[in-house]
Amino acid sequence: MKKWNMLLIRTDNKIIPVEISQNIEQGLNEMYERIGCDTIDIARLDANSAMVVDDMGLFDGAHFNGIASVLYGHALYGNAIVAGIGQDEYNDGDILIDTPQKWIDLIYELADSFSWQ
Numbered sequence: 001m002k003k004w005n006m007l008l009i010r011t012d013n014k015i016i017p018v019e020i021s022q023n024i025e026q027g028l029n030e031m032y033e034r035i036g037c038d039t040i041d042i043a044r045l046d047a048n049s050a051m052v053v054d055d056m057g058l059f060d061g062a063h064f065n066g067i068a069s070v071l072y073g074h075a076l077y078g079n080a081i082v083a084g085i086g087q088d089e090y091n092d093g094d095i096l097i098d099t100p101q102k103w104i105d106l107i108y109e110l111a112d113s114f115s116w117q
Contacts, residue, residue: 001026005098006109007082008034008073009051013114015107018081024095035079037062043072045063048085049103050096054078067110071103082107 003019004027009014018034023025031040037054044050051071053061057078068080082095082103 004053004083004096005024006081007099007104008097009065009068009080009082009107011065011079013067013111015067015111018080018095020083027096031081035081037078043076044072044085045082045103050083050085051076052081052083053095054080066114067107071088071107096104 002022006018006020006077008016008018009083017031020030031052032038035054037056037060039055040052040053040054042050044054051068053076055064056061057076062078062080065076065078065080068076071082081099084098084100085094086097088095
């Protein structure tokens with residue numbers, strides 16, 4: 001099965017490349033598992049990128065995610081996955097796709113700056 005290449009930003013400031021299934025249902029389940037939550041929200045970073053975040057992280061006691069918070073501009077709690085946004089050719093809407101290179105570069109740069117902690 002085909003996979004999308006995305007980045008997981010953990011609350012301990014570790015960046016982990018992850019492969020997420022292109023099958024929507026399976027991919028969604030993989031995101032829940034990797035983020036470690038039961039509900040997600042999509043936080044748009046720009047017109048072509050988004051972050052999949054733990055929708056209830058703050059309320060469920062998840063740890064603060066410094067890197068994700070800097071990227072988004074607001075406090076986020078719990079792990080997050082950064083992805084690109086593309087057009088779904090079969091449905092009228094957007095789908096999550098490979099993480100754009102500009103975000104990969106920025107995320108690793110931020111992770112380096114957080115490494116002193």
